[in-house]
Amino acid sequence: xxxxxxxxSAMPSALLLQQESGRMERGGRRRSEAEEAEKGRMKRTIIKxxxxxxxxFLQNSSNSTKMKSKKVGxxxxxxxxxxxxxxxxxxxxxxxxxxxxxxxxFRAFLKSEFCEENIEFWLACEDFKKTKSPQxxxxxxxxxxxxxxxxxxxxxxxxxxQTKNMIAQNIQEATHTCFSAAQKRVYSLMENNSxxxxxxxxxxxxxxxxxxxxxxxxxx
Numbered sequence: 001x002x003x004x005x006x007x008x009s010a011m012p013s014a015l016l017l018q019q020e021s022g023r024m025e026r027g028g029r030r031r032s033e034a035e036e037a038e039k040g041r042m043k044r045t046i047i048k049x050x051x052x053x054x055x056x057f058l059q060n061s062s063n064s065t066k067m068k069s070k071k072v073g074x075x076x077x078x079x080x081x082x083x084x085x086x087x088x089x090x091x092x093x094x095x096x097x098x099x100x101x102x103x104x105x106f107r108a109f110l111k112s113e114f115c116e117e118n119i120e121f122w123l124a125c126e127d128f129k130k131t132k133s134p135q136x137x138x139x140x141x142x143x144x145x146x147x148x149x150x151x152x153x154x155x156x157x158x159x160x161x162q163t164k165n166m167i168a169q170n171i172q173e174a175t176h177t178c179f180s181a182a183q184k185r186v187y188s189l190m191e192n193n194s195x196x197x198x199x200x201x202x203x204x205x206x207x208x209x210x211x212x213x214x215x216x217x218x219x220x
Contacts, residue, residue: 079101080101080207081099081101081102081207083207083208083209083210085099086102086204086207086208087208089102089199089204090199093187093190093191093195096195096198103119105198105203105204105207106119106194106195106198107119107120109194109197109198109201109203109204110190110194113194113197115194117148117155117156117157118157118186118189118190118194119190120148120155121144121147121148121155121157121182121183121186122183122186122187122190124140124144124147124148125144125179125182125183127140128140128141128144128176128178128179129176131176134174137174137175137176138171138174140174141170141171141174141178141179142171144179145167145168145171149164149167149168149182150164150168151164157182157186158189159182159185159186160185163181163182163185166181167179167181167182
């Protein structure tokens with residue numbers, strides 16, 4: 001019997017489509033697995049870098065304190081907090097900022113998210129508000145403006161155009177309230193965005209874990 005045109009090719013075509021579909025599915029699965037593996041590697045790298053940065057910050061804080069302690073006759077070192085102390089940081093953002101280790105951990109976290117300029121600006125404002133000398137107030141105001149406020153500043157923060165303009169006018173005759181509006185904006189940004197992510201982070205969860213007490217430790 002003579003086959004009608006195309007009858008003989010119907011089965012091979014269907015088979016080819018099925019094979020091609022199978023290859024695409026396997027290829028998509030492999031790509032998905034590769035993407036997940038890459039994400040895992042990136043996360044581990046960030047966590048490792050974060051811990052390295054935290055150690056660096058704490059070492060610098062400790063060294064700085066040691067230098068000051070020689071003058072005042074006191075010695076303080078920042079130790080890893082207890083799980084109970086670390087858990088207090090989740091009660092309020094201010095609890096975290098008031099703790100030296102917590103602040104260093106949060107700064108390291110922001111660095112891992114490439115938005116450390118927010119905490120650096122907030123800390124610069126805190127230091128600025130404690131300045132008593134009018135001359136130093138003016139010089140510090142200009143430095144903060146150059147570092148964080150002006151367009152394309154090296155650590156430019158995300159604030160609206162009106163606030164930037166107001167600051168530019170206010171620093172001509174600097175007062176302690178020059179950066180108040182901008183500082184509140186950045187504080188709110190950190191409290192509502194970065195702070196919740198910090199509390200959910202792997203590193204913070206590790207700090208809150210209670211280390212099991214070994215038998216040897218119990219016997220000593």
